[in-house]
Amino acid sequence: MREIVTIQVGSFANFIGSHFWNFQDEMLGLAADPYGDPLFKTDGLNMDVLYRTGETQQGTLTYTPRLLSIDFQGSLGPMSSQGTLYNEGSNASSEVVTWAGNVSTHASEPQKKNLFLQSLYLEEQNVPLVNGINGGTKDLQNEIQDTDIVKCLDRGVQFWTDFSKVHYHPQSLYEVNGLWMDAQEFDNYGIGRDVFTENLRGEEVCERLRFFVEECDHIQGFKFIADDSGGFSPIAADFLESIADEYSNTPVLLYAVRGPGSHMNLRSRKQTVVRDLHDAVSFSRLSPFCKMIVPVGLPFLSRSKASTYLNIEDENPYHCSAVYAAGLHSASLPFRMEAPGPSADTSDTAGALDVNGIVQMLAGQSRQNMVAILDIAMPAPAMTGRQNEKSLLGNLHPLTPEVADDMDDLQAVESMTVHGAIGSEDHRASVSEVKNAINAEYEHATTRPMFCHLSVARCPLPIPLPFPSIFVNLVGQHGELLGSPILGSSSRGSLDVHSIPMAARLRSSCAILPFLENRLGNLRKFGIERGSLGTELLRSWGFGRDEVEDLGETLAKMVKTVNPHSEISSDSD
Known part of the structure; x- marks a missing residue:
């Protein structure tokens, strides 16, 4: 077994994670459905890589994500931090025996479950959804329909748990308590510094991580969002620093994600400087503690080429996180593919990789590039090669911000995953058909990478019920791209689109250079040069001048690694 432990830190990371685990849960459900699509029953994808088996105190077997999630206290909404499988009702407060004075209790009203969470609960209780909740409750007069659930979620999701259909282990959900502030106030680097080490939080978190790592037979890496x-x-x-110290031989693949709110409401010069300094400091502090870092999160996803077949509300994290989660799902498929056996020619998967393998491929070639770009095609076009259809390579667009367009890089290295591709007559293409189509595209491409590894799976991306209605009316039931729009609503969701073909690509390329140069330039301009506007701000965040210069050196080395001839890579102060 080559297990992966997933870590999610922050609100938007958990939004992405909620969609990601919904995809996995849907795949498990479809694989167990005797009437489901046989492509979801493939033995080529081993879900044990991401999941762990366990048992409750009552002897019930469980199958939960090997996950550690960190977020604000109260961010779980109506869900208990104990999850829903273990120790329900164990949150009663203990009696205070060390205080002789008066004791007052302040309790907030519990968050109400939305229609989706209510339907999950009733389904698990085997309660028929007829004539309202529980067959006759007066709270809801009508039967809970899928259409009502979709409308409820589309109208407003407040917490990432509002659309989560997954059971979690009690060790998985960690709430950072005692901050006494909301998410809007927790918006800069300085305000979060030392939070990890205060009040034994770091020890508690590391102990939870140790719980998942120690039960692994042969961990292949950490996926950190x-x-x-x-x-x-x-x-x-x-x-990350504590993980690097304790698990020095275990690679970390880090997705540094940002939600839509980080790009909005910058009304003043001061706010812009704060944001630019935060971006530079954040990236330079995160990158040294992982084998590979993948920045994810566009300023305006709806305006990007990645959203050609999507209707996205940029300010809605429920929408944006769904797209990013689809990209992370597709990029991670090779990590759980089984190695080819004697029947490799008829297998439903090909191109298995582990975390260390993809890191060595992208970062261990001539450039030692530690920053990768994530591209997706959602949905991926058919493999038919018709002249009126755009190629798969032409449909791959970055989810990584500040990437140079159409930059020729003869030293580029790529790892591409294609799954659920559609072939002739709208049937799912075989592994060999996908390989042949991709190879043919590269042969006719004007620019080619130095090396490209291809992973293929016939299993498409399932669209679970709580997925947002973000597909345009040119996307068919199985993700096929139609020649003419479907009449009706301009946005289609899980009731209309059941699965889609996907393609994702991780690439090491000098196209990442603008991203790195912008952060290095801003750090020098606002934090290092004499009279810089951000000197006092950085000091208030706890950074002395020597530490800021060290951060600049880290960024300068990354720029120089990507492009040794870059003008900004030399010291400018």
């Missing part, structure tokens, strides 16, 4: 646009970034950096 971290907010890098607010106060959770320093928490993630401190946690």
Whole structure:
């Protein structure tokens, strides 16, 4: 077994994670459905890589994500931090025996479950959804329909748990208590510094991680998803540093994600400087503690080429996180593919990799590039090669911000995953058909990478019920791209689109250079040069001049690694 432990730090990271685990749960359900699509029953994908088996005190067997999630206290909404499988009702407060004075209790009203969570609960209780909740409750007069659930979620999701259909282990959900502030106030690097080490939080978190690691037979790596646009970034950096110390031989693949709010409401010069300094400090602090870092999160996803077939509300994290989660799901498929056996020619998967393998491939070639770009095609076009259809390579667009367009890089290295591709007559293409189509595209491409590894799976991306209605009316039931729009609503969701073909690509390329140069330039301009506007701000965040210069050196080395001839890579002060 080559297990992966997933870590999610911050609100938007958990939004992405909620969608990601919904995809996995849907795949498990479809694989167990005797009437489901046989492509979801493939033995080529081993879900034990991501999941752990366990048992409750009552002897009930469980199958839960090998996950550690960190977020604000209260961020779980109506869900208990104990999850829903273990020790329910164990949150009663203990009697205070060390205080002789008066004791007052302040309790907030519990969050109400939305229609989706109510339907999950009743389904698990085997309660028929007829004539309202529980067959006759007066709270809801009508039967809970899927259409009502979709409308409820589309109207407003407040917490990432509002659309989560997954059971979690009690060790998985960690709430950072005692901050006494809301997410809007927890918006810069300084405010989150030292939070990890205060009140034994770091020890508690590391102990929870140890719980999952120690039960692994042969861990292949950590998949770490971290907010890098607010106060959770320093928490993630401190946690990463402790992981690097304790598990030095285990590679960390870090997705540094940012939600839509980090790009909005910058009304003044001061706010812009704060944001630019945060971005530079955050990235330079996160990057040294992982084998590879992948920045994810566009300023305006709806305006990007990645959203050609999507209707996205940029300010809605429920929408944006769904797209990013789909990209992370597709990029991670090779980590749970089984190695080819004697029947490899008829297998439903090909191109298995582990975390260390993809890191060595992308970062261990001529450039030692530690920053990767994530591209997706959602949905991926058919493999038919018709002249009126755009190629798969032409449909891959970055989810990584500040990437140079159409930059020729003869030293680029790529790892591409294609799954659920559609072939002729709208049937799922075989592994060999996908390989042949991709190879043909590369042969006719004007620019080619130095090396490209291809992973293929016939299993498409399932669209679970709580997935947002973000597909345009040119996307068919199985993700096929139609020649003419479907009449009706301009946005289609899980009731209309059941699965889609996907393609994702991780690439090491000098196209990341603008991203790195912007952060290095801003750190020097606002934090290092004499009379810089951000000197006092950085000092208030706890950074002395020597430490800021060290951060600049870290960024300068990354720039120089990507492009030794870059003008900004030399010291400018």
